[in-house]
Amino acid sequence: MSIIPMRHARICEKVRSSIDIIEIGTPMIIEYGMSAVRAFRKAFPEKEILADAKTMDAGEYEAEQCFAARGFLNRLMHLGLTAYFVGEPTTPSIGAGDLLVIGSGSGTTASLAVNAKKAKAAGAKLATLTIFPQAEIGSLADVIVTLLGATPKRGAGETDSAASAQPMGNLFEQLSWLTYDSVIMELMGILGETAETMFPRHANLE
Structure with missing residues (x-):
């Protein structure tokens, strides 16, 4: 299963x-x-x-959940902001003044809900992208971005907010990409950054 x-x-x-x-x-x-x-x-x-609690299994399915968030993280770094991905060895502890961003279509992913509770207990703020804002993670969030989408993980009695011929969470993941990119565009204006000022922060070791 x-x-x-x-x-x-x-x-x-x-x-x-x-x-x-x-x-x-x-x-x-x-x-x-x-x-x-x-x-x-x-x-x-x-x-x-x-x-079967391996680190990685069903690789494509699991990786899709991370790609949008990692892309967002990368652009935040290019803006000169300090940003980390949860679970990386160099990620420090979270606390007051920090913001945890969680993308969860169902809003009930167990491991993400645990992280949300820990972050709130440590005094951090929580923002989430989700299809179901009334779900557990949304109920903890300070900021909620509700996206249209479909997910096979919806709870009993819940209905998808959009129909899609795409499998599983593809529609939610694609809208997440666009939402994250929109935030980056807004932050560029707020911070006075351009593509030219951001590029010197691009990785030069690959």
């Missing part, structure tokens, strides 16, 4: 007699945390549950 929503996991019940091991894949653990493992253990007490 990797990238399907938890509400669809009942498919295992239909093939219960043929299952020996139920694997909870990395993407599902990232999205739902250990609650997914506990839910399957409760539903299938007689089965072996394998929690």
